[in-house]
Amino acid sequence: MTRNVVLICLDTVRKDYFDEYAPRLQELASVSFEQCRAASAWSTPSHASMLTGRLPHQHGIHTHNRDFSGLARSETFLGDMPDHVALGASANVYASSTFGFDTVFDRYSDVAPHRRFPEGMDMEKFIQDREGDGIGRFVEFGRAALGHDHPLESLANGALFKANDLFRRAPLPKLLDDGASIVAREGVSMVQDADEPFFLFTNFMDAHGPVHHVLGYDRDLHSAPNTWTSFEFDDWDINTGGVQDHHEQDLQYHRELYGAAIDYLDRKVASFVERLQEETDRETTVVITADHGENLAFPADEEIFGHTSSLTEGLLHVPCYLINPPAGYESVEREYVSHLELGTLIAGLAAEETPDVFAERIPAELVGIGVGGAPNDPEEHRYWDRMLRCVYDGETKYVWDSLGGSTEYALDPERPCWQETAAEDVEIPSWAGEFFDVEISEYKERARESESHREVDPDVERRLEELGYR
Structure with missing residues (x-):
């Protein structure tokens, strides 16, 4: 008998x-892997490593190549x-069909926070594709929505898009979350329609910046004004x-809202898990993890943000x-x-097995900068765009880079996220x-020389800008 995962x-x-949050x-979980480590530091290489079990220099999907479409299911x-x-259902644009992430799945749903019903029309894209402004475009959208295969969902997308836009400009909480509600709904819908056994992947983006107060957040968990967002400060001003x-x-507000977002996810995802278990006939095991964490400019983060x-x-x-x-x-x-x-764990x-996935020593790797907004000065950019590798050995971590730097860190297994x-x-x-198969500076140079970028439409480009990737 096989399980759903x-x-x-x-x-x-x-x-x-x-x-903490x-x-x-x-409480729902019966097993915790306390010393789990991501294989890389941001979405694209981390997701590729989760899928393939290989480091970024081995699977080749990283800062200099963000395209998953060449990846075979095998x-x-x-x-x-x-x-x-x-x-699969994902609110992460890098884990979407835009970058070919859907290729290895039988059915996949790209979730955009502003598009609450994925089967309906996308109002933001509709507006971008047309000239003019004002009420005329909304009237035109209404007509097009009524002629769409899913008119009610299309009209709801338009109404919620407009309401969220109005709330965002007012001193009020943001009306809609950053996709958690849609991802959960899409995941349940997929399971209801699928034959068992199934594997379901979901990506929830609500803890990703920019952070802001959302209507469903617990107001007791943060002191940020309703109008505050993490756009209020420049990450690179801190990093440099x-x-x-x-x-x-601003850091206090950000850290508090980050915690409030995780609390919100905890409530949403716990309900999602319980709903999935109700909808399945087979035993269903759920693995909860993160593709990476976040630097919050603490001393243990080396005062780096993002x-x-x-x-x-x-x-x-x-x-x-x-x-x-x-x-x-x-x-x-x-x-x-x-x-x-x-992958070994999930398979x-x-x-119905519990494979030995433990090791005394493990590696991780980052091929380049990953996010946008880096300093324009060539030497500064070269530093922040360097390639990094690390290995863990008990309570010691070694980190080295493509510019010749190297550091030894002390770790404490009782202090998560501390070094x-x-x-x-x-x-x-x-x-x-x-x-590692290739020397670090050699691979970095090779990756830079063969750099390629996938063309994206303006809607995706703006979403990437909002997330700090442009």
């Missing part, structure tokens, strides 16, 4: 904040689950100059919890688990290189 990716959720999901763990229907006194208030140009514990130490797995794991597992073994769970510099300009152990 659901992989829930809580985009940009770091381990320490998950432990997601009690419902922890190259992913789905190739080891031939009896499972592969389903360090945390200054004038940053403290998820760029570093391999800190704030970025790599992510939650990994199992809900309703087959018997075999301890309730708390404390050995290292890498996302490189996520094993689907086969402290132990020594700089250190010699990297010879065994560390065995995780």
Whole structure:
């Protein structure tokens, strides 16, 4: 008998904040992998590593190539689950059909926060494709919506888009969440229509910046004004100059809203999991993790903000919890688990097994900057766009880069997302290189020379700008 498996990716959720703000999901889970680490530091390479079990320099999907369309299903763990229907719903534009992420799935739904009913018309795209402004475009949209295959859903998309736009400009909470409600609804709908066994992937983006107060957030968890968003400050002002006194208030608001977003996800996703279990006849195991965490400019984050140009514990130490797995794991597992073994874990769970995915030493890698807005100065840009590698060995982490820098960090297994510099300009152990097929500076140069970018429409371009990727 095979199991259904659901992989829930809580985009940009770091381990320490998950432990503090997601009690419902922890209560539902019966197993926690306490020392889980992402294989990279931002969405594109991390998702590719989760699918393939390979590092970015091995699968080739990273800063310099963000296209998944060349990836074959046989190259992913789905190739080891031939009896499972592969389903997916994602609010992450990089994990969408725009960048070919849907290629390995049987059915996939791209979720846009402004488009609450994916089967209906997209009002934002409709407006962009037409000249003029004012009421005329909305009247034109209404006519087109009435002639659409899904008129009610199209009209609802238009009404909610306009209402959310009005709320965003007023001193009121943002009306709509950043896709959690739609992803959950799409996931349930897919499961209802699918034959079992199935594998379902979902990506929830609500903790990803920019953060702002949303109507469903718990107001007791933050002190940010309704009009405040993290657009109020420049990430790179912090990353290049360090945390200054004038940053403290904005950082406080951001950290509080980040926690409130995770609390909101905890409520939404816990209900989603319970609904999935109601809709399935087979045993269904749910894996909850994050593609990466987030630097919040704490000292342990080296005062870096966002998820760029570093391999800190704030970025790599992510939650990994199992809900309703087959018997075999301890309730708390404390050995290292890498996302490189996520496919082995999922395929094993689907086969009613609890595979050994633990290791004493694990690697991670970042090929380039990943996000936009980097300094224009050539030398500054070269530094922030460098390639980074790291390896874990017990309570020690070694990090080195393509410019020749190297650092040894001390870790504490009882302090999630924490690290402290132990020594700089250190010699990297010879065994560390065995995780990698190509020398770091050689691969970085090769990747830069073969760089390619997929063309996207203005709607996607604006969404990427909102998320800080342009």
